[in-house]
Amino acid sequence: MNIPEVGFNHTKTANNEIEVIELATLYQGKDSLTHNPTLPHLVDFHQIIHIEEGEGAHLIDFVNYPYQSGAFIFVQKNQVHAFDFSQKPQGKVLLFTQAFIDQALMNMRLPEFTPTHLEYAYQPVFIPDAATMSSSEKLLAEISKELIHQESNELIVMLLFSSLSLMLRRVMPENHHDKLNQSQLGKFNDFVALLAANFQRTRDATYYADQLHTTYKTLNQICKLATNQTAKQLIDAYTILEAKRRLVLHGMPTQQLAYELGFEDASNFVKYFKKHTLITPSRFQKQYQGS
Numbered sequence: 001m002n003i004p005e006v007g008f009n010h011t012k013t014a015n016n017e018i019e020v021i022e023l024a025t026l027y028q029g030k031d032s033l034t035h036n037p038t039l040p041h042l043v044d045f046h047q048i049i050h051i052e053e054g055e056g057a058h059l060i061d062f063v064n065y066p067y068q069s070g071a072f073i074f075v076q077k078n079q080v081h082a083f084d085f086s087q088k089p090q091g092k093v094l095l096f097t098q099a100f101i102d103q104a105l106m107n108m109r110l111p112e113f114t115p116t117h118l119e120y121a122y123q124p125v126f127i128p129d130a131a132t133m134s135s136s137e138k139l140l141a142e143i144s145k146e147l148i149h150q151e152s153n154e155l156i157v158m159l160l161f162s163s164l165s166l167m168l169r170r171v172m173p174e175n176h177h178d179k180l181n182q183s184q185l186g187k188f189n190d191f192v193a194l195l196a197a198n199f200q201r202t203r204d205a206t207y208y209a210d211q212l213h214t215t216y217k218t219l220n221q222i223c224k225l226a227t228n229q230t231a232k233q234l235i236d237a238y239t240i241l242e243a244k245r246r247l248v249l250h251g252m253p254t255q256q257l258a259y260e261l262g263f264e265d266a267s268n269f270v271k272y273f274k275k276h277t278l279i280t281p282s283r284f285q286k287q288y289q290g291s
Contacts, residue, residue: 006034
């Protein structure tokens, strides 16, 4: 079964680029949704999920991340994820688009939403200390209240969102990209954008350094500061993640996928995939078929 791609519902939000929903409405109103939230689906927006009560495991890009009461779960745009409603968790989901982030960045200071999911030690679930938790829950409630206010003000929403983001960022486990200065961060984001556009053509790190008008050594330093990985490791991580998505999202045969990803033949691709995942592409695909 192919994985659905879920877009942001602007009709429901009256063209707002941000929304807060209760977790309970997702599992109580599953039938009215166009997709089943408990099955893998790809989102074209960001999400911050806060578990007020309950435990389970949230699937993000084919990895199950356990959570318990108090957890914040971060899902980035274009990630594949699935909710676990087996224990009927209580909490809220904050949904927001890249357009909202871009708008907010023009108006105030916000932490950058860099693609941290490529980091080897990526951890999208964490529980803040009690004081931060209390403040964060109040801010989430205030965002929710402001969005339905008769005279809702988008600047107030942005300020509340900015406060929530900065507060959570302050207590999150170490974020490597926080070590980057503005110039390095710009270069790193350009590298990821370039990678997204060209990974099917080449997996050569030197090519990307040349395109960014920098040296291979400098690009490696930036990547290590940002994600604790080399440029080559990041290219491989991106390629493997994209291969997994296409295997499951589109049910693509290995032969066709090898060709699409720029491999000389299917056997080379199978070796590459197995080296990085310890499993063959067809075996990986079968794990998600009919789920």
